Amino acid sequence: MKAPADCHSMQDLRVQIDLLDAEIVAKLAARAAYIDRAIALKQIELLPARIEDRVEQVVERVRARALVEGLDPALTEDLWRRLIEWSIAREEQVLGPVSP
Template structure:
């Protein structure tokens, strides 16, 4: 349902809750790709943090946000938190594998 089609607060809240479930599902799916990156990086001897890739991801997110009329600075902030979490997860697992 589009936001402008919501006629009551309960209806609006239900739509937001449904969207939140979808967002969490997408974040969980993204985490699965991070887990796969750990395996691939281990096999290729790559570090968890690859600064050029971090900045490429951020630039992509900013561009997508702008294309959608969304606040690019906010999107960048959110993604930097997601990226930092992802790198920390990779470093934790990669460090454990090195032991």
């Protein structure tokens, strides 16, 4: 991939963004595979889909990483909370929701 400063036209820039988007989608698919494995392990370990302490730990880590990378931590948190909720819903399809 080229650095943004090495893109000298919008077409060139768009090609790089498209390549980056493909990498992001591939990483999200890989993350989903880990979620699927978590389902199997949570069944064995009798853990629920939602573990609030873990949710907050993940959010805290991505916010901190966003700051290091110069990315808006609020945006990062919003994106990750949505990703986490999707992941928990995926797990709950197999594990079921937590009973009150």
